[in-house]
Amino acid sequence: MKLKDILLINIKKLKTKTKKALFLIIPIFVLITLSVILSSQITNIQEAMTQSVFGTISQKFTLIEVKTETTAFDPSKAFNTTSSVEDNRFSALDETTIGTIDGVVSVSLQTTLPVKNAQTTDLFTDKTVSFSSLSTLDTTAAAIYTTSDFTYTEGEAIPIILNASALTYSYEDWGDSTEITMDTSSITRGQGGVAQRLSFLKTEAISYDKDSLIGTTFTMSVGGLDSIQDYTMDRSSGSMVIKQLTDDEMATKVSDRETAISTYWDYDKISTPITYTFVVVGIVDDNTANTTYVPQDFGDILVTDYVAHEIASRNGTDIPTTVLNSTFTGVTYDGVEVKTSSSGMMGQMAKRMESSSSTSGSANTTHERPTDGGLGLGGEFGSTGYYIPGLVIQVDSSNNVTGAVSDSDVYATSTKYGDYLDVVIDNVVNRTAVIEDINNAGYAYQDTDDVAVFDKLQSTLSTVSSVFMISFIVLVSALVAFTMSKFISESIREIGIFRAIGMRKSSILTMFISQSLLYVLIGYAVGIGLGIALNFAAGYLVSGWFNTFLADTVAKTFNVVNTVDKGVFFGINFTSIGIYTALLIGISSIISVITSLSASKVSPVEAIKNE
Amino acid sequence: MDNILEVKKLTKKYKDGDIEVTALDNVSFSLPEGFDLAILGPSGSGKTTLLQLAGGLDTMTSGDVIISGQSIKNMSDTEISDFRNMTMGFIFQMINLHDFFTAKENVMLPMLVAGVNRLEAEEKALKLLEKVGLSPRANHLPKQLSGGEQQRVAVARALANDPKIIFADEPTGKLDKMNSKLVIDILESLSHENGMSVIMITHDENIAKRFSRVIKLENGSVKNK
Numbered sequence: 001m002k003l004k005d006i007l008l009i010n011i012k013k014l015k016t017k018t019k020k021a022l023f024l025i026i027p028i029f030v031l032i033t034l035s036v037i038l039s040s041q042i043t044n045i046q047e048a049m050t051q052s053v054f055g056t057i058s059q060k061f062t063l064i065e066v067k068t069e070t071t072a073f074d075p076s077k078a079f080n081t082t083s084s085v086e087d088n089r090f091s092a093l094d095e096t097t098i099g100t101i102d103g104v105v106s107v108s109l110q111t112t113l114p115v116k117n118a119q120t121t122d123l124f125t126d127k128t129v130s131f132s133s134l135s136t137l138d139t140t141a142a143a144i145y146t147t148s149d150f151t152y153t154e155g156e157a158i159p160i161i162l163n164a165s166a167l168t169y170s171y172e173d174w175g176d177s178t179e180i181t182m183d184t185s186s187i188t189r190g191q192g193g194v195a196q197r198l199s200f201l202k203t204e205a206i207s208y209d210k211d212s213l214i215g216t217t218f219t220m221s222v223g224g225l226d227s228i229q230d231y232t233m234d235r236s237s238g239s240m241v242i243k244q245l246t247d248d249e250m251a252t253k254v255s256d257r258e259t260a261i262s263t264y265w266d267y268d269k270i271s272t273p274i275t276y277t278f279v280v281v282g283i284v285d286d287n288t289a290n291t292t293y294v295p296q297d298f299g300d301i302l303v304t305d306y307v308a309h310e311i312a313s314r315n316g317t318d319i320p321t322t323v324l325n326s327t328f329t330g331v332t333y334d335g336v337e338v339k340t341s342s343s344g345m346m347g348q349m350a351k352r353m354e355s356s357s358s359t360s361g362s363a364n365t366t367h368e369r370p371t372d373g374g375l376g377l378g379g380e381f382g383s384t385g386y387y388i389p390g391l392v393i394q395v396d397s398s399n400n401v402t403g404a405v406s407d408s409d410v411y412a413t414s415t416k417y418g419d420y421l422d423v424v425i426d427n428v429v430n431r432t433a434v435i436e437d438i439n440n441a442g443y444a445y446q447d448t449d450d451v452a453v454f455d456k457l458q459s460t461l462s463t464v465s466s467v468f469m470i471s472f473i474v475l476v477s478a479l480v481a482f483t484m485s486k487f488i489s490e491s492i493r494e495i496g497i498f499r500a501i502g503m504r505k506s507s508i509l510t511m512f513i514s515q516s517l518l519y520v521l522i523g524y525a526v527g528i529g530l531g532i533a534l535n536f537a538a539g540y541l542v543s544g545w546f547n548t549f550l551a552d553t554v555a556k557t558f559n560v561v562n563t564v565d566k567g568v569f570f571g572i573n574f575t576s577i578g579i580y581t582a583l584l585i586g587i588s589s590i591i592s593v594i595t596s597l598s599a600s601k602v603s604p605v606e607a608i609k610n611e
Numbered sequence: 612m613d614n615i616l617e618v619k620k621l622t623k624k625y626k627d628g629d630i631e632v633t634a635l636d637n638v639s640f641s642l643p644e645g646f647d648l649a650i651l652g653p654s655g656s657g658k659t660t661l662l663q664l665a666g667g668l669d670t671m672t673s674g675d676v677i678i679s680g681q682s683i684k685n686m687s688d689t690e691i692s693d694f695r696n697m698t699m700g701f702i703f704q705m706i707n708l709h710d711f712f713t714a715k716e717n718v719m720l721p722m723l724v725a726g727v728n729r730l731e732a733e734e735k736a737l738k739l740l741e742k743v744g745l746s747p748r749a750n751h752l753p754k755q756l757s758g759g760e761q762q763r764v765a766v767a768r769a770l771a772n773d774p775k776i777i778f779a780d781e782p783t784g785k786l787d788k789m790n791s792k793l794v795i796d797i798l799e800s801l802s803h804e805n806g807m808s809v810i811m812i813t814h815d816e817n818i819a820k821r822f823s824r825v826i827k828l829e830n831g832s833v834k835n836k
Binding site: 504 | 663668669688689692693694695696697699701703707708709710711712716720721723724725726729752768
């Protein structure tokens, strides 16, 4: 029998037995309608998230900052003499290890540069901004914070990504007195500024406009001598007495320092910082390292210049080892790495001193002091060492001083260690998986709850999508199997008649398979049309829900308040529709064949007897 | 004279639970071309079984059936289906028209199964319906026809491919006297007109008298020769 005639039989049956046909057609069109709406809206929500949230900070979530445990201050490591390997800090080896993880695009060691007294007066009127920490950042990680090219080009302003925490200024507020007494019973020695702040040392944020700041060119000086502390601290009486030095006392301190330094260095030269011109290309306000970033390829240049400046400032007198790391301090070099003692107590105090800047002109709040002094850590801590910018002190394996390094390339050729690894991943949706792999590789990292919000929503959407697809497969299979079995069992007589007049088994098989597929395709066509039409209505509803969701949850967490245009939610996911179409036709075909085989096996005698 | 039908030691046995039932036991007869045959017998005598086996609707346990010189015993299902379509016509007691086809379409069906062009089939179906007096009802569904009219459509359907044999299983069983006579008259005249043989199961002796040959079956065996 011709296929065309078989199909016409099925169409004829459909016209006269429409109610029965609807048992299959309706569920199919409902399933298809749902699949169109669900798959499209899931995609639309993900797109909306990309636009509203990820678009703003998605790049941020492709950065994972892995840090070592040694970033926490450990009092037992004051005046640290252990190597970075012993401290378990990161090195190039860790870059390689993490770089092999799936989904990781780049890994770079965030190296803190061993320089001090980086500051500028150009950014804000009458305010000096100090940068307590300068670190290097590679171009891939820098792309998280800036669209500018983050590389060093000789002769051009050096790109810099400021840390918002540096945009503060510190000053001393003594009020009307020159002496302050503090109850120190709650302070534990060695805990730095944790337990109680020195009440006269104030720090205020400088208000700034991010868009205005970006693109600003400014000059930064690096080096020069430390500010001399203009007060003493005495705990001998059981409480802490903080006393301002008099002008004479300050002048004496300055003079003493100049005398000491002039023994080995040209004082004017060594006290003059080196300067660079930078251009602001980005501002970071939430990284955990609290550091300002310079290009990776500029790091070696800066430190080399820093050290070269010290070497060039020497007056030719040999510097005895007895004064190195005692009277005069700098950084140490053990043949492998150039190291600051930033994890020790001296480093912590040094940082607090550095963060002070001076302002001028404010009555009752500021006290001008000579700023070209040494690191007067007198009083409580008792040290009188003078910090020499760029001084690299050679030490042996037992940390004994062997001399001052005279090679300005010492840093460029040394092994770099760091407390942070900047890991950039290919896609924010892979963040959780990559973090798991990082943890499994032995590096501790845990995301905050804020990030978990997105992961949860993403994974929920994925789960819903997967569950629906599985349900779709199961339901289509069950529907076709059940309804076709029912059609066939109710068609035994009909089959018998066909067989009696000479219709072959193969034609019977074809007839029932095509009947099943005909009903499925009708349901499909209606479902697609209805699904696309209803998708627009669903889009309205979902857009309303989504913007409310943004305002109630995400916007509070991430300060993102952008709403998403309704048009995003009218999108149709044709790829998913294609997948569901293939699934529908594939499953229906297979199930139709299986159930129709039973029809072809019906004996004409049994069929007629069944009457 | 050639035989249109030869039945040779035809036996049909089947299992009813644990019991083996012999529906037909070693039945043999032949029917020359152009002759008609009535099969008489009480209920359960094996009449329907004989008709079903002779028409290739069921499989035989042993024996053979030769129609127009061709043995159907070893034919495959496809071969016997094609043979049945082109060589035989069937009329059933329960009429058995497709309820979703019109009268015309029901008559066209055997021709479409044979691969005949739709227009040709339609033309011939209308001619056949005219012969059975149902031209005006060509586009009616079976539910719109009376029992007698439906059976006349079934007769037209059985004649669609110009068969050599028509097997009729008590075609008047559900009809009243008037329609019964009408159907038998039509069958008789058309078969003589086209030279086809009619094999009919009946329990009505009066109808059986109108046939050139009669077989009486009892308990699956032929009781007369």
